Amino acid sequence: MQIKRVGVIGGGQLAWMMAPPAQALGIELVIQTPSFDDPAVAIAADTVIAPIDDADATKELARRCDLITFENEFVDLAALFPLAASGVCFRPRLEALSPLLDKYHQRCYLEKLGIPQPEFALPSSPKHIKFPVVLKTRRHGYDGQGTFIIKDSETLQQKLATLHKLSEVLLEEFIPFERELAVMAARSIDGNVMTFPIVETQQENQVCRRAIAPAAISSTVAQEIEAIARTLMTSLQAVGVFGIELFLTQDQKVLVNEIAPRTHNSGHFTIDACVTSQFEQHLRAICDLPLGSSALTCGGAVMVNLLGYEYAQDEYIEKRAQISQVPHARVHWYGKHESRPGRKLGHVTVLIDQFHPEAAQAIAQKIESLWYPQLNK
Secondary structure, three states, rough: OOEEEEEEEEOOOHHOHHHHHEEEEEEOOOOOOOOOOOOOHHOEEEEEEEEOOOOOHHHHHHHHOOOOEEEOOOOHEEEEHHHOOOOOOEEOOOHHHHHOOHHHHHHHHHHHHHHOOOOOEOOOOOOOOOOOOOEOOOOOOOOOOOEEOOOHHHHHHHHHHHOOOOHHEEEOOOOOOOOOEEEEEEEOOOOOOOEEEOOOOOOOOEEEEEEEEEOOOOHHHHHHHHHHHHHHHHHHOOOOEEEEEEEEOOOOOEHHHHEEEOHHHHOOHHHHHEEEHHHHHHHHHHHOOOOOOOEEOOEEEEEEEEEOOOEEEOOOOHHHHHHOOOOOOOEEEEOOOOOOOEEEEEEEEEEOOOOOOOHHHHHHHHHHHHHOHHHOO
């Protein structure tokens, strides 16, 4: 069956960035999102305005499209299973999402597969995890929200006392990593798994500030990460693109941090720097089209997130114009009219002919000096 209309649960920038490849592939997007102001509403062929965890709205979304995919994972999965049983097509399938949406369940699933990861435990049975520890909310945490580094037992008890339910959090071993890495992996309906170039991600306040492709890692580390991606995507029988975030320790051990069952911020560089973007690849996978090449079309790339640093109604046209003058810079603005600290307003990708990590870092610093006023004081 030729897929002509794809429903997307979520109307943020990830759905918005699906629009150009969807148009090129002859696919219309139908969006379920809670607000007319969300970025993807402007590019949708049709829109269902409703919370993304509203199963009745998703039923209406299904009526308007051929299949449904996800822009984010903040859905009520239990409420969607009856829709799947009635014949609604979800890609990735709900069974592939089920072990991943709760971070504790995700850890248990990785443990079952034998995939290396930090030690973890529930607060009620903390095992032998030593301080400092990482306290995480099990659902709905992103961009550092719901993640806390706890240095001692007293602070942990104080933090736990503020929670309504201990069952809402888990504890993880704190990893003093050498660097953070990420890889976007795609799997087709027939089981073909492809990975994009592995990137180094650099976080500040647990929010991704920049991604550098390709990561300066050994071939052994790269092969291990690609094997992890293949194992995970095959085990889940996933269809579409998933983001896998990892730690690389000082002794070159690879540990999985988190898995996002969707396109991901760390893969935005692929729009400008790869033969096929992560968004086109996702559409190709879910629509049963041949996967495209994931190869770089340049020596490397630097992606810098344009994060809000103030509360304002501003589209920062002058700053964006300055950044666009940086050689080989491509500015992507998400159409959000309201800024607040930490909000992702856009991103910039700078293409590099001959890749050197030091040069990539200098480019990132140049972009950020133009964007963040506090860096110029």
